Amino acid sequence: MSKKTIVSDGQRAASDPLAGQTADARYKSFNMTVDPWSVIATLDYGDDRTMVSTIERMILDADPSQHPGFEEKLLKCAADEACTEAGYGFICRLLALIASPKSVAALKKNLTSDNENIAFLTRMAIEQVPGEEATAALRAAAGALKGREAEGCAGAVAARTRAQ
Amino acid sequence: MNVSRRDFVKCAGVAAGAAAAFPTIIPASVLGQDAPSKVLTVACVGVGGMGLSHIKQLVDRKTVRIVAVVDVDAFHQKRAAQIINKKYGNEDCRMIGDFREVTRSKDVDLITVATPDHWHAIPAIDAIRNGKDVFVEKPLTLTVREGQVLVEELRKHKRVGQTGTMQRSFEGFHRAAELIRNGRLGTIKHIDVLIPANNRYVGATWKPEPVPAGLDYDFWLGPAPYAPYTSQRTHYQFRFNLDYAGGQTTNWGAHYLDIAQWALGMDESGPVEVDGHGVYPSSGLFTSPTRVDVRYTYANGVTMRMRTRTDGISDGNIIFFGDKGSLDVSRSKLKSNPESILKEKIGDDEIGLYKSRDHFGNWIECVKTRERPVSDLAIGHKTNNLCNIGNIVMQLQRKLKWDPVKERFDGDDMANRLLTRAMRGPWSLA
Structure with missing residues (x-):
């Protein structure tokens, strides 16, 4: 062994949260990190996005066969009552890339949220879903909304028709 | 009356x-x-x-x-x-x-x-x-x-x-494009485009701030998603946030990719394959790539690579490589190898490209004559497509086939979803 090697006495510093634990527990902790999926719901505007960026990268890199699984996980995060507005926005941006009619069914009630930002973020996800379910959901929301999101939603339906 | x-x-x-x-x-x-x-x-x-x-x-x-x-x-x-x-x-x-x-x-x-x-x-x-x-x-x-x-x-x-x-209204770029269109470089093989690096920097987090007096921030956001005001979001810095712009890919790419399209005679078309490997910030207010690297391939085999320059120069640069020589052009230079290329005259019976030496003057003149100007919006759109699809493939980090006429990617639903985005009410394209 090199003379420069300093052999630990196996004791952690008193300030270490793992101090005093048995060797097995300490070893287990070496393999644990925060689950980035749990961070999404607590994301706030301006927060460090490094953790949630890993999820973004997973989804961007995913094979299309993996999209349904990721969609389900995102919808579960979105359904979390504690999910923040910024977290919901992050989820909707990712759903916009992979959402299917399943997302339309799960989220369409939010198209008419009293929170204008939530209503728009939901539309961001649903507008990208092809097919009649999404069109019908947007049309229904346009009829029920008031204010500028009503115009935005109606415009989205018209723009969708034009694009087709 | x-x-x-x-x-x-x-x-x-x-x-x-x-x-x-x-x-x-x-x-x-x-x-x-x-x-x-x-x-x-x-x-x-x-x-x-x-x-x-x-x-x-x-x-x-x-x-x-x-x-x-x-x-x-x-x-x-x-x-x-x-x-x-x-x-x-x-x-x-x-x-x-x-x-x-x-x-x-x-x-x-x-x-x-x-x-x-x-x-x-x-x-x-x-x-x-x-x-x-x-x-x-x-x-x-x-x-x-x-x-x-x-x-x-x-x-x-x-x-x-x-x-x-x-x-397109600068003499140097016009001359370069005309020489190329008239075969003075021979068959074009490859084009290098260098664009400046980001010139604004932010950290990994940001804080909402009070909206300054006199700024209608909600109108400033317009069709973009809501986010609290912070001073580095607006004015010059909008360029580096993908909710409002496309980073240096579009900021500078729009200028130099436009010259490539012009020189290649591709104003009504574009490349058929695109591959991107940008470097993105993992956090912070800015979301556009800090390092751009996009490769385009045209149907005739011409390749083009656009990337962030590392020499600190705050201008772009485009270099055309043909089998008879090369042309290096920017706002401050026009060089050829061999030098004799720049001495070549373009004959009356050869291709003469649209000549404008005053971009606003050209527009105003065309308003009166109802002719199309030198950078008609349709031309600007085809150029801009190269920038936008460049950003898309860099985000996706994969090589994709592009149909420049239908303006769609082949076989990649996620990429095609990125060709458009929702607009906050009351705004829409309807």
């Missing part, structure tokens, strides 16, 4: 001889469109940094009169109006917060748009639908879909639209 300028000023008691010495400002609703001495009224939408540049280009011309400035920032409005009023010697320039007051006004003939990118399409489309001709800054639109609608409306309403890719 069409009233000739001479009849109008006679009735006003001004001698015809004196009227010939200076133009009288008469709204378009009074004079006929074909009156040769008609001064065109202009409203400038977006009068921050680039908008001031537009004003300086227009305010000395006798053929146009700036009658209004539009900006969501009252400070910008006031600064711009002061410049215009000082030049004209009056206090007539209107300061407006909502572009619809000018795009729908019968007293305005022309609209210039120099807003952040996420606000290019909507005012331009509204202006066109209301009978105005437009000058829209590059990059033309935030998404491919916006550009498609903009060009459709331009043609439908038979308006004249110029993209702000002013390098």
